[in-house]
Amino acid sequence: MADTAVQAKRSWGQTLAMYRRPIMLAMLVLGFASGLPLMMVFSKLSFWLSDAGIDRTTIGFFYWVTLSYTLKPLWAPVVDRLPIPVLTAALGKRRSWMVLAILGTVTGLALIAFTDPAEGLLLTAFGAFILSYSGATLDISIDAWRIESAPRDKQANMAAAYVLGYRGAIMFSGFGLAISEWTNWTVSFLAMAATMGICAILILFMKEPHHAYREPDTKSFGKRIADSVIEPFKQFKDRLGDWIVPVFLLVAFYRLSDFTMGVMASPLYSEMGFDRAIVGGIQSGPGVVATITGGFLGGLIAYRYGVLRAMVLGALITFLTNAAFAYLAATGSSESVGLLAIVISADNVAAGFVGTAFIAYLSSLTDPLNAATQYALLSSLYALICKFIAGFSGALSDAIGYPSFFLVTASYALPMAALIVFIMMRGSDAARGVRDLEKQEEAT
Numbered sequence: 001m002a003d004t005a006v007q008a009k010r011s012w013g014q015t016l017a018m019y020r021r022p023i024m025l026a027m028l029v030l031g032f033a034s035g036l037p038l039m040m041v042f043s044k045l046s047f048w049l050s051d052a053g054i055d056r057t058t059i060g061f062f063y064w065v066t067l068s069y070t071l072k073p074l075w076a077p078v079v080d081r082l083p084i085p086v087l088t089a090a091l092g093k094r095r096s097w098m099v100l101a102i103l104g105t106v107t108g109l110a111l112i113a114f115t116d117p118a119e120g121l122l123l124t125a126f127g128a129f130i131l132s133y134s135g136a137t138l139d140i141s142i143d144a145w146r147i148e149s150a151p152r153d154k155q156a157n158m159a160a161a162y163v164l165g166y167r168g169a170i171m172f173s174g175f176g177l178a179i180s181e182w183t184n185w186t187v188s189f190l191a192m193a194a195t196m197g198i199c200a201i202l203i204l205f206m207k208e209p210h211h212a213y214r215e216p217d218t219k220s221f222g223k224r225i226a227d228s229v230i231e232p233f234k235q236f237k238d239r240l241g242d243w244i245v246p247v248f249l250l251v252a253f254y255r256l257s258d259f260t261m262g263v264m265a266s267p268l269y270s271e272m273g274f275d276r277a278i279v280g281g282i283q284s285g286p287g288v289v290a291t292i293t294g295g296f297l298g299g300l301i302a303y304r305y306g307v308l309r310a311m312v313l314g315a316l317i318t319f320l321t322n323a324a325f326a327y328l329a330a331t332g333s334s335e336s337v338g339l340l341a342i343v344i345s346a347d348n349v350a351a352g353f354v355g356t357a358f359i360a361y362l363s364s365l366t367d368p369l370n371a372a373t374q375y376a377l378l379s380s381l382y383a384l385i386c387k388f389i390a391g392f393s394g395a396l397s398d399a400i401g402y403p404s405f406f407l408v409t410a411s412y413a414l415p416m417a418a419l420i421v422f423i424m425m426r427g428s429d430a431a432r433g434v435r436d437l438e439k440q441e442e443a444t
Contacts, residue, residue: 023149024161026206030098030142031165032172033199037105037135039173040192041065041128045112047177048185049124052117065128068136070384076376077232079140092208094148097141102200104134106193113189143379144372147363148209152433156302156310156360163295163356167288174284232370232377239367243431246423247365251378252385254311254358254416257318258351259386261325261409263393265347268325268402273334282341290345294352299360301353307360308424308432314354315417321350322410329402364433 049059079097083089087096108131115124146158172195180188240247269279302310324343332339366374397405423431 023207024157026149027146027158027161028165028168029199029202029206030145031162032169033098033102033165033196033203034135034139034142034162035166035169036173036192036196037108037131037138038066038069039170040109040176040189041131041135044173044176044180044188045124045128048180049117051185054117054121058121062125062128065125065132068133069139070380070387072136072140073373073376073380075137076140076373077370079137079144080232080370080372091204094141094145095203095206095208098138098145098203099200101134101138101141102196102203105131105138105196106200108132108134109189109193109196113186113193140372140376143363143375145209147366147371147375148368149207152307152360152364153303155363156299156307156356158299159356159359159363160295160299162359163352164292167292171284171288232367232373235367235370236365236374239430241428241430243423243428246419246427247431248381250416250419250423251362251365251382253382253412254315255354255382256386256389256416257322257409257412258354259390260393260412261322261347261406263390264397264402264405265325267394267397268329269340271402272329272332274337274340275334278337279340279344282344286341286345287348290348291352294349294354295356296352297349298353298356302357302360307357307364308420310357311354311361312417312420312424314350314357315413315420317350318354319410319413319417321347322406322413326403326406326410329406361433365430 046059046062049062050056083093084096084100087100090096091099108127108129111127111130112124115127117124142162146162147155150158173192176188176192179191237244266279298310298314301313321343324346328336328339328343362375362378365378393405393409396408400408
């Protein structure tokens with residue numbers, strides 16, 4: 001159970017000092033840059049389409065452009081291996097791809113800004129396509145930069161800063177909505193494009209991380225393409241061995257409680273008769289603060305006591321906060337505003353805590369040589385599986401009622417906690433996220 005031989009020796013002062021380093025400010029900016037494109041294409045564009053009189057069926061189809069965030073492992077090998085002419089030589093592998101991806105988001109936002117959905121919906125869709133796929137590519141390059149810029153034991157802190165930046169983007173996208181009301185949608189999307197441009201400028205001042213050395217490849221073009229796709233996946237099997245099954249089960253299902261519960265939270269609020277303004281106020285006020293708090297708590301606990309121990313604690317917190325929704329459904333009413341605020345805030349603390357620790361664990365499983373590809377695979381694996389299962393949440397809640405439904409979603413966390421303990425006690429170094437370099441450092 002040697003997840004944290006080093007972490008246990010750290011004082012709280014050393015732990016908190018991590019957040020005063022310049023790299024955390026860089027991570028904050030990158031988290032913001034990652035979140036803004038998704039919010040604009042997922043939320044604010046839908047608002048504009050509705051204002052333009054586009055029917056709900058068509059608006060629903062627009063959601064498909066966000067599949068880019070699930071399909072990103074398909075082109076992640078390109079980000080890992082392909083240099084960009086001029087840019088890579090000037091900025092390095094990771095920053096060049098980040099800048100190129102941001103330029104893509106600026107192009108997509110600007111193109112959407114100068115379209116009229118009511119008259120030229122196809123052109124609007126093309127802009128959304130560019131924005132979404134550029135945003136997904138930006139995520140790939142940011143994840144790789146984060147993994148290469150800090151050792152495993154600091155990934156939770158990096159993730160906490162990322163979460164704060166991402167949440168800042170969500171809030172800032174709301175400012176874009178206000179701009180559209182004060183002026184028009186064109187100005188709103190152009191303002192967001194300018195903001196992304198500022199992020200690209202800030203990246204120029206960030207440090208390019210050290211990259212793992214890759215042997216010069218003298219194979220044929222076709223063989224190199226095949227290797228770029230096969231090697232990252234083969235590495236998982238070679239490094240994890242028989243532990244690939246429990247590790248991938250943990251990756252696939254650790255966040256299941258969050259996904260399945262989250263789908264039915266809003267219907268619960270509606271059916272209990274809560275005022276939408278009250279729910280929105282709690283979510284955008286105390287809820288945001290709670291998520292950020294949870295994220296930083298997750299980073300602190302993971303840095304001081306180890307990522308796997310933080311994940312066990314996160315699973316237990318998730319169990320309790322999901323069960324709190326069952327309590328709300330069973331005993332609450334439209335007048336239980338205080339209880340609602342407590343339940344939402346507690347759930348957001350859990351989500352921030354679990355998200356930070358989980359990102360750190362996923363990062364520790366990757367090989368720096370193929371960081372972009374492997375992290376994209378792992379993040380898409382859990383998102384795809386959990387989203388698919390969450391699609392049945394409505395049917396399950398109809399069949400057994402809200403209180404029992406939330407107890408069922410809470411129970412998903414317990415097998416995951418047990419699986420983590422099993423990996424901690426019996427797992428290989430690779431399964432526990434210990435990289436070869438770190439083993440060498442500990443030995444010396």
